[in-house]
Amino acid sequence: MKLHTLAHSRTGDKGDTSNISIIAYRTEDYPLLCEQLTAERVAEFFSGLLDPGAAPVRRYELPNVQALNFVLPGILRGGVTRSLALDAHGKCLGSALLDLELEIQN
Amino acid sequence: MKTLRIGSGAGYSGDRIEPAVELAEQGDLDYLVFECLAERTIALAQQARISDPQGGYDPLLSERMQRVLPFVGVHAGRRRLRVITNMGAANPVSAAIEVRRIAAELGLNLKVVAVVGDDVLAVLQPEQVLDNGQTLASLGDRLISANAYLGVDGILEALHADADVVITGRVADPSLFLAPQMFEFGWAADDWQRLGRGTLVGHLLECAGQVSGGYFADPGFKDVDDLARLGFPLAEINADGEALITKVLGSGGRVSRATCTEQLIYEVHDPAAYLTPDVTADFSHVGFVEEGVDRVRAGGADGRARPEQLKVSVGFLDGWIGEGQMSYGGPGAVARARLARDVVLKRLELMGVKMQDVRAELIGMDSLHGPRSSVEPWEVRLRVAARCEERSEAVRVGNEVETLYTNGPSGGGGASKSVRQVVAVASLLLPRGSVNPRIEA
Numbered sequence: 001m002k003l004h005t006l007a008h009s010r011t012g013d014k015g016d017t018s019n020i021s022i023i024a025y026r027t028e029d030y031p032l033l034c035e036q037l038t039a040e041r042v043a044e045f046f047s048g049l050l051d052p053g054a055a056p057v058r059r060y061e062l063p064n065v066q067a068l069n070f071v072l073p074g075i076l077r078g079g080v081t082r083s084l085a086l087d088a089h090g091k092c093l094g095s096a097l098l099d100l101e102l103e104i105q106n
Numbered sequence: 107m108k109t110l111r112i113g114s115g116a117g118y119s120g121d122r123i124e125p126a127v128e129l130a131e132q133g134d135l136d137y138l139v140f141e142c143l144a145e146r147t148i149a150l151a152q153q154a155r156i157s158d159p160q161g162g163y164d165p166l167l168s169e170r171m172q173r174v175l176p177f178v179g180v181h182a183g184r185r186r187l188r189v190i191t192n193m194g195a196a197n198p199v200s201a202a203i204e205v206r207r208i209a210a211e212l213g214l215n216l217k218v219v220a221v222v223g224d225d226v227l228a229v230l231q232p233e234q235v236l237d238n239g240q241t242l243a244s245l246g247d248r249l250i251s252a253n254a255y256l257g258v259d260g261i262l263e264a265l266h267a268d269a270d271v272v273i274t275g276r277v278a279d280p281s282l283f284l285a286p287q288m289f290e291f292g293w294a295a296d297d298w299q300r301l302g303r304g305t306l307v308g309h310l311l312e313c314a315g316q317v318s319g320g321y322f323a324d325p326g327f328k329d330v331d332d333l334a335r336l337g338f339p340l341a342e343i344n345a346d347g348e349a350l351i352t353k354v355l356g357s358g359g360r361v362s363r364a365t366c367t368e369q370l371i372y373e374v375h376d377p378a379a380y381l382t383p384d385v386t387a388d389f390s391h392v393g394f395v396e397e398g399v400d401r402v403r404a405g406g407a408d409g410r411a412r413p414e415q416l417k418v419s420v421g422f423l424d425g426w427i428g429e430g431q432m433s434y435g436g437p438g439a440v441a442r443a444r445l446a447r448d449v450v451l452k453r454l455e456l457m458g459v460k461m462q463d464v465r466a467e468l469i470g471m472d473s474l475h476g477p478r479s480s481v482e483p484w485e486v487r488l489r490v491a492a493r494c495e496e497r498s499e500a501v502r503v504g505n506e507v508e509t510l511y512t513n514g515p516s517g518g519g520g521a522s523k524s525v526r527q528v529v530a531v532a533s534l535l536l537p538r539g540s541v542n543p544r545i546e547a
Contacts, residue, residue, distance in 0.1 A: 004327070008324065008327065008328055008364065008368065009368075010321070010322075010368040010369075010371065010372055012371075012372045012373030012374070013373065014145075014373055014375070015145075015237070015531075015533070017375070019371070019372075019373065019374060019375055021367070021368060021371035021372070023364065023367050023368065023371075025364075046475075048475075048476040048477075049475065049476060058375075060375075060376060060377055060378075060390075062370075062371065062377055062389075062390060062392070064391055064392060064393035064406060065363070065367040065370060065371075065392065065393060065394065067367055067370075067371060069371050069374065069375075069377060071375045071376075078530075079530075079531070080145065080146065080531075081145075081146050081424070081528060081529060081530040081531050082424060082493070082528060082530050084427065084463060084464070084465040084491040084492070084493060085465070085473075086467070086469065086473045086474065086489060087473075087474050092474045092475065093475065096474070096475040
């Protein structure tokens with residue numbers, strides 16, 4: 001099942017760092033997100049975009065709002081002002097992450 | 107217990123004006139706040155001020171003020187409405203003069219106060235090092251601006267001076283909203299828990315429509331009613347900093363747990379340590395409760411002592427970006443666009459165009475997140491962009507894409523090209539004592 005079915009997302013930027021929230025629609029799905037959406041899994045998903053020399057991807061948990069916050073240093077490659085990217089803010093990154101496949105056990 | 111009503115009239119410089127007018131007219135507000143300064147906006151404004159010493163404030167300041175000032179100040183049967191905004195950008199004093207001119211033109215007697223002191227260019231030393239590793243000295247005459255993120259201090263002083271309109275330059279976004287809460291409720295500058303709560307309110311409101319259904323809709327998953335008539339948010343706040351987020355009745359959009367949660371985490375790194383000049387806010391235990399349609403109660407924010415140093419945003423010129431685009435459609439579009447990309451890159455190399463960095467991609471295929479296998483699209487658009495030290499070199503990038511018309515693969519169409527100067531931003535930290543916020547009435 002795609003992450004898109006269980007969660008929504010918004011992406012923010014500060015300098016050349018992006019932060020992506022992943023928010024479960026239903027409280028009961030939050031433990032599954034915590035289990036499967038590790039910082040390593042998110043880093044792997046964005047491996048083509050992340051700067052190998054930058055600090056690792058960090059994950060923060062916000063259980064009261066059933067959300068995870070991923071911080072991705074260096075992914076904006078020079079930041080909004082210098083980047084040659086079409087989406088220099090990286091605003092679309094969170095939507096891409098929702099394409100990630102989750103393993104659902106019945 | 108008194109309830110304070112603060113509305114958010116803009117989330118960025120170019121934001122829509124109609125929802126702000128709706129809030130001013132129908133929001134029953136005490137304060138209307140316009141947050142209009144992104145990271146780089148003030149450096150661009152400083153450039154504008156260099157070419158026009160009376161300029162350098164927000165380009166939409168005059169239009170916004172013409173539309174909302176008639177509701178500002180004391181009017182019979184209404185709450186006294188005041189405006190707080192960072193639309194002063196690189197020139198709060200001239201912005202205040204402009205607002206006074208508009209008020210006089212409208213026949214209004216309003217007190218307009220500017221907050222200054224964020225411009226620290228003269229305070230910085232050449233040996234100071236930016237977060238990108240460069241020293242200020244190495245930037246030479248490419249250095250444009252240096253602005254400290256001020257906190258609530260100057261705004262509080264302006265409110266004590268009975269200002270109807272407070273105009274600042276660089277102030278931390280949530281501080282624009284925290285200051286009126288501290289002023290109205292008499293919170294101490296070290297009442298960290300209430301300052302943390304007030305900062306949460308500011309953080310939720312500072313991007314305007316982003317908490318009331320803007321930047322949220324995902325049809326079939328997250329639907330938003332009447333997005334076209336999106337209303338901007340307001341908060342009802344009590345003396346303990348407990349707040350309810352809502353919007354004007356009848357406006358479009360939506361305020362829900364989900365919209366508030368997206369905005370809670372927006373541009374936050376560690377939710378337990380959200381740094382502002384006023385407080386280290388802790389959002390890690392924030393929760394939301396829906397109390398009615400488009401009415402969400404926010405709770406659980408906390409705070410600790412504020413940081414000892416202030417962040418300074420430094421703007422500098424960093425070369426030019428040249429760009430060109432061309433579309434390809436129909437069968438074989440991707441193959442032709444790929445050939446066009448290879449041809450342009452080869453020609454730029456053969457011509458010896460001096461580029462610091464170059465990027466070529468196919469919009470519709472790999473421009474946002476890199477490649478991903480999928481069905482062949484019906485149309486794609488080649489985009490080539492390069493950063494160059496000289497403008498003349500950057501111009502050649504777009505030209506080489508345009509010449510694909512007669513020199514590239516078959517069927518390219520809709521060429522476009524552009525060149526822009528890069529105004530880059532980096533930051534450093536400065537001790538509080540080096541920064542002196544003050545008002546100019």
